[in-house]
Amino acid sequence: MRSEGRRRTFVSLALVSPLALFLLVFFAAPLYTMMAAAVSDPIAARALPQTAEAIRSWDGETAPSAGVQAAFAGDIRNIDDDQLFGDLVRRLNSAKSGFRTLMSKTRSALRDDPSTTDLVAIDARWADPAFWQAIRSAAASTVTDRNLLAAVDLERSPAGRIQAMPEGTSANGTTLVRTFVVSLIVTAVCLVIGLPYAMIAASVTGWRRQLLLAAVLLPLWTSLLVRTAAWFILLQDNGLINSALMALGLTSAPLPLIFNRVGVVIAMSHVLLPFMVLPIFSVLIGIPKNLMPAAASLGAHPLRAFREVLLPLSTRGVVSGSLLVFMSALGYYITPALIGGAQDQMISSVIAYYATGAANWGMAGALGLVLLVATIILYTVYLRLSTDERVRQ
Amino acid sequence: MNESFIRFDKVSKAFGTLTVVDGLDLDIGKGEFVSMLGPSGSGKTTILMMLAGFENPTSGTIRVGGRQVDGLPPHRRNMGVVFQNYALFPHMSVAENIGFPLKMRRVSRAETGERVKRALDMVQLGHLAERRPAQLSGGQQQRVALARALVFEPEVVLMDEPLGALDKKLREQMQLDIRELHRRLGLTIVFVTHDQTEALTMSDRIAVFNHGKIEQIGEPAAIYDRPATRFVAEFIGETNFLTGTVTGVGGGHATVDIGNGRSVAVLAGQGLAAGATVGLSVRPERVRIGAGPARSNTVSGTVEDVVYHGDHLQVVLDADGQTLLVKADRAGSPVAIGDRLDVSFAPDECWVVGS
Amino acid sequence: MKALQLSKVVFGAAAVFFLLAPLAAILPLAFTDSVFLNYPMPGYSTRWFSELVSAEVWRRSIVNSLIIGSGTTLLATALGTLGALGLRGRTSSYLFAFVRTAFLIPMVVPAVVLGVGMQLMFARYNLTNTYLGVIIAHTVIAVPFVVINVLAVLQSIDPRLEQAAASLGAAPHTVLARVTLPLALPGIVSGAVFAFATSLDEVVLTLFVAGPNQRTLARQMFSSIRENISPAIAAAAFVFIVGTILIALALNLSRKSLGRRPAA
Numbered sequence A: 001m002r003s004e005g006r007r008r009t010f011v012s013l014a015l016v017s018p019l020a021l022f023l024l025v026f027f028a029a030p031l032y033t034m035m036a037a038a039v040s041d042p043i044a045a046r047a048l049p050q051t052a053e054a055i056r057s058w059d060g061e062t063a064p065s066a067g068v069q070a071a072f073a074g075d076i077r078n079i080d081d082d083q084l085f086g087d088l089v090r091r092l093n094s095a096k097s098g099f100r101t102l103m104s105k106t107r108s109a110l111r112d113d114p115s116t117t118d119l120v121a122i123d124a125r126w127a128d129p130a131f132w133q134a135i136r137s138a139a140a141s142t143v144t145d146r147n148l149l150a151a152v153d154l155e156r157s158p159a160g161r162i163q164a165m166p167e168g169t170s171a172n173g174t175t176l177v178r179t180f181v182v183s184l185i186v187t188a189v190c191l192v193i194g195l196p197y198a199m200i201a202a203s204v205t206g207w208r209r210q211l212l213l214a215a216v217l218l219p220l221w222t223s224l225l226v227r228t229a230a231w232f233i234l235l236q237d238n239g240l241i242n243s244a245l246m247a248l249g250l251t252s253a254p255l256p257l258i259f260n261r262v263g264v265v266i267a268m269s270h271v272l273l274p275f276m277v278l279p280i281f282s283v284l285i286g287i288p289k290n291l292m293p294a295a296a297s298l299g300a301h302p303l304r305a306f307r308e309v310l311l312p313l314s315t316r317g318v319v320s321g322s323l324l325v326f327m328s329a330l331g332y333y334i335t336p337a338l339i340g341g342a343q344d345q346m347i348s349s350v351i352a353y354y355a356t357g358a359a360n361w362g363m364a365g366a367l368g369l370v371l372l373v374a375t376i377i378l379y380t381v382y383l384r385l386s387t388d389e390r391v392r393q
Numbered sequence B: 001m002n003e004s005f006i007r008f009d010k011v012s013k014a015f016g017t018l019t020v021v022d023g024l025d026l027d028i029g030k031g032e033f034v035s036m037l038g039p040s041g042s043g044k045t046t047i048l049m050m051l052a053g054f055e056n057p058t059s060g061t062i063r064v065g066g067r068q069v070d071g072l073p074p075h076r077r078n079m080g081v082v083f084q085n086y087a088l089f090p091h092m093s094v095a096e097n098i099g100f101p102l103k104m105r106r107v108s109r110a111e112t113g114e115r116v117k118r119a120l121d122m123v124q125l126g127h128l129a130e131r132r133p134a135q136l137s138g139g140q141q142q143r144v145a146l147a148r149a150l151v152f153e154p155e156v157v158l159m160d161e162p163l164g165a166l167d168k169k170l171r172e173q174m175q176l177d178i179r180e181l182h183r184r185l186g187l188t189i190v191f192v193t194h195d196q197t198e199a200l201t202m203s204d205r206i207a208v209f210n211h212g213k214i215e216q217i218g219e220p221a222a223i224y225d226r227p228a229t230r231f232v233a234e235f236i237g238e239t240n241f242l243t244g245t246v247t248g249v250g251g252g253h254a255t256v257d258i259g260n261g262r263s264v265a266v267l268a269g270q271g272l273a274a275g276a277t278v279g280l281s282v283r284p285e286r287v288r289i290g291a292g293p294a295r296s297n298t299v300s301g302t303v304e305d306v307v308y309h310g311d312h313l314q315v316v317l318d319a320d321g322q323t324l325l326v327k328a329d330r331a332g333s334p335v336a337i338g339d340r341l342d343v344s345f346a347p348d349e350c351w352v353v354g355s
Numbered sequence C: 001m002k003a004l005q006l007s008k009v010v011f012g013a014a015a016v017f018f019l020l021a022p023l024a025a026i027l028p029l030a031f032t033d034s035v036f037l038n039y040p041m042p043g044y045s046t047r048w049f050s051e052l053v054s055a056e057v058w059r060r061s062i063v064n065s066l067i068i069g070s071g072t073t074l075l076a077t078a079l080g081t082l083g084a085l086g087l088r089g090r091t092s093s094y095l096f097a098f099v100r101t102a103f104l105i106p107m108v109v110p111a112v113v114l115g116v117g118m119q120l121m122f123a124r125y126n127l128t129n130t131y132l133g134v135i136i137a138h139t140v141i142a143v144p145f146v147v148i149n150v151l152a153v154l155q156s157i158d159p160r161l162e163q164a165a166a167s168l169g170a171a172p173h174t175v176l177a178r179v180t181l182p183l184a185l186p187g188i189v190s191g192a193v194f195a196f197a198t199s200l201d202e203v204v205l206t207l208f209v210a211g212p213n214q215r216t217l218a219r220q221m222f223s224s225i226r227e228n229i230s231p232a233i234a235a236a237a238f239v240f241i242v243g244t245i246l247i248a249l250a251l252n253l254s255r256k257s258l259g260r261r262p263a264a
Helices: A003-041 A045-049 A047-058 A066-078 A082-095 A099-112 A129-140 A146-151 A172-203 A205-221 A224-235 A240-247 A259-283 A291-297 A302-330 A334-339 A348-358 A363-390 B045-052 B094-104 B109-122 B138-150 B168-185 B195-203 B222-224 B230-235 C001-029 C046-054 C056-087 C094-107 C111-124 C131-155 C159-167 C174-200 C204-209 C217-226 C232-259
Strands: A154-156 A162-164 B005-015 B017-030 B034-036 B058-065 B079-080 B156-160 B187-192 B205-210 B213-218 B240-250 B253-257 B265-266 B277-281 B299-310 B313-319 B322-326 B342-345 B349-353
Touching: A003 A146, A003 C056, A003 C094, A003 C111, A045 A047, A045 A082, A045 A129, A047 A066, A047 A129, A066 A099, A082 A099, A082 A129, A099 A129, A129 B322, A146 A154, A146 A172, A146 A363, A162 B342, A172 A205, A172 A259, A172 A302, A172 A348, A172 A363, A172 C001, A205 A259, A205 B156, A205 C001, A224 A259, A224 A334, A224 C001, A224 C217, A224 C232, A259 A302, A259 A334, A259 C001, A291 A302, A302 A363, A334 A348, A334 C217, A348 C111, A348 C174, A348 C204, A363 C111, B005 B045, B005 B187, B017 B045, B017 B187, B017 B213, B034 B045, B034 B195, B045 B058, B045 B079, B045 B156, B045 B187, B079 B138, B079 C159, B094 B109, B094 B138, B109 B138, B138 B156, B168 B187, B168 B195, B187 B195, B195 B222, B205 B222, B205 B230, B213 B222, B213 B230, B230 B240, B230 B277, B240 B265, B240 B322, B265 B299, B299 B322, B313 B342, C001 C232, C046 C056, C046 C232, C056 C094, C056 C131, C056 C174, C056 C217, C094 C131, C111 C131, C111 C204, C131 C174, C131 C204, C159 C174, C174 C217, C174 C232, C204 C217, C217 C232
Parallel strands: B034 B187, B034 B205, B079 B156, B156 B187, B265 B349
Antiparallel strands: A154 A162, B005 B017, B005 B058, B205 B213, B240 B253, B240 B277, B253 B265, B277 B349, B299 B313, B299 B342, B313 B322
16 A cells, blocks of 8 residues: 555655756756856867867977877867857967967968968967967866866966965955955844844843834845945935934044945845844744743842853854854845945955956856855755754754 | 444554554444544554545455445545544635535535535534634534534544543533434444543444554443453453452352452353463442442452542552452441451452453 | 843844834935935925836836736746645655755855856846846745745644545545635745745846846846936835835735635
8 A cells, every 4th residue: 555655755746846847947057057167168179179189198398299280280270260269269368378469370370371280480489388288288178177276266387286376366265255254244243233132032022022023024024225225325425324423523524334344244234134133033932931030049140040041042043043144144245236345345246247247157157156165055054953953842 | 233334354554663553353333333442542543544545554455335445535435524623624614614525526506505504403503604613612613523524424424532622511412412413313433532431421332442453342331341351441441450360160250369368259251260360350339348248259458548539439448469449439437548448349240351 | 130121221222223224214315306315305305206107217127027026926936836735744755855955945045156057047048138037037036935935834734624625525636726725825925925025126136137128126226326326216215115014014914814704
């Protein structure tokens, strides 16, 4: 009679399959495409098939043999798609500068004389092994770790060793560090406000609790754009906050609150505060009301009772809330984009820049992968915590 | 019991490694009211669920009216089920709830209205037809559930602890009402309960379950007076359970030594031999204070406790290491803790159950 | 003890002020007659609301938001409700636990990451710069809210109600139509509202997959704040906040009336 169970499983599978399929195609596949873009490097291998074959036996020290040069010349002659040629030049130039002029010169020379294969005669730079090393590494494989390494400010030396990029060539590492720092500050601010807030909300009853909860939920339900616009209005140089400060005589000139780190932290903390308060609150209201009186009856001073009883019991809520806030802050785009200055852009802004501004899908994908992995790790920890909780209850 | 209408044939049910029903053989006659009685986890509800089609047996077959019903989905079994918490549809009115099974059977609108009205009158709720279940009291919901399970005139009515959520007074009233409906409509009812009084009051037969097996099945009086096992004796009502050794057998009776050389005469079934260790069951209300007439068994002991129960007193007696409960009349002579007391019971009121 | 009480009140009031003041600050500016989004307001007018309806970019974006929001709500509610029905009562199975997590994960993936992937992939299937593309993108992140809401209400339904219906002669599809779905309706409705709200507020994915013709209200607000901020933003924010409150009220009412609908 196992068939009954199997029939139920089949029905359940049939019910979940439309959504599963939808998410596979429109959620998992885009993420996969993004990750593939991060490591994909097919241009050189596609444009230079004969060269890739011939250069394999090259020793890498001296100028390559005539055979390799002939293969390369043949490949270049075979490229009639200008777009492909442009991509190839860009790809090679990103590995070693100088390719741009070298390639266009070589291509026109090879076109003018359909029989020549002597590249060094066209340009003396073809005698330099460095150019050939770049071609070999580009053509050798259709995948690359270049973007992933660049995402954390690393590169490969010509010999293939991973090394730090020269100072000042990439700002990705700085952006990553900044993203983590801003997220940590926002998490700390949310914790400092959110923990006492949740405790107060859990300790009162009636309309007071309703008010405190409504004050958390109303912003949560309000459009993120509206909240960001509101902060934009409040924080600007002649905005309400600066007007008030100046009217009170606390400052003579407007404080710089917008387009800098302060504004980003204030606005993001406001937006993410509910995610800190709600998990802590839900843990706190699960704690029996009579524990604090019990601690008092056993001789604990209220502050002592708080430290020894309430605080340890609320740890799980604090950890869940902090993870939630930190995880959300890492991927934030809109608030820093609108409230922050050029020096406050977080990793999401850089990804968006690479994708929409520079059309550098490789870098966008690589940074996206870093952000995705960080988020998934944090989410897994969060899930583990909340399932533990369910098991314990 | 007349000829078998519902037949369980070596039915077993396991969830994973846990066997809940173990090789059940059971026949239920048409028009019979059978109670399944047992502690929770004894398998009685699972048997009901298999009969209704919500669970399938792991092995064995179930027949109803000669037709094998295994694999038949619940909605094609034509059985009325009354659930523990009534399971009334909260989004439908009382009338819609009762009309639901008729709608499923494509009964015409006019006839549905007529039959719903009759069903409501039967449970005396005609005036509440348009209410929602949430607006009814527990007892009223119970009646609606009953009317809904009966309105389509099912072959069998299954009830799963239907009275468990009612208070004592209402429960006793409903017991009588259901029994009266059973008699009037000639229904075949399978009734699951863990309440022995309920089973004794209502049933034609009782099946006592323990660990997925039937310990004993029979008419209420037989179950009560002639319990087959210690489990049945203790589960149904209160009992004194004495142990002893058989010293002699003869004439439908046996003599049992219950310690300290004191012998009692008891009713004995077949196959009892001298030297066997046996258990004896004596109901507390069958034990009288004071020495009995000739041939009755007299035991003496020290009063350990006297508990006031309103209509009677419960006396706890220590008879040389064996504890005896006595249900004593309040009108009798006063008994105090520490008193030495003789009590007696007739041989016909003591039953050997095996230990 | 007194000092503790007092500090509780002061802190609570300050925090509530921090949470609500920004929302309160933006609302009156919707009625300014100045072109500056700032206080003090020289006078009152409804010109910015007229701007919202008359200016082509704003009007268009409101219409787009309604089109895309409705499409997202339909698609997400249908897919999410089916998914939740399939996941119901499947708590002990590892396979379905995995499916459940997979259904919820679009909620946590950073929008920019998803946006990059969608732009790349949607371009291949000519879905960028189409309404369908934007609706699909919004549905991906709206569907977890439907699953959560519907699953929660399904788990609160006593399975004995469905057993009762079956025992009374209802075939499985009848049980679904007459018992399960009517009882799950409040959860389906709130899931749909969440889906609509998610779509309405979505900016990042819209930036990546929508073309100029699919510019939504939120997307229009985003560029307006970025490029030329005007009180039209406050008017749009006013519409948003009032809309939020109305939806919350409607949800509350529908829950109550679904709870005790008069007999039909």
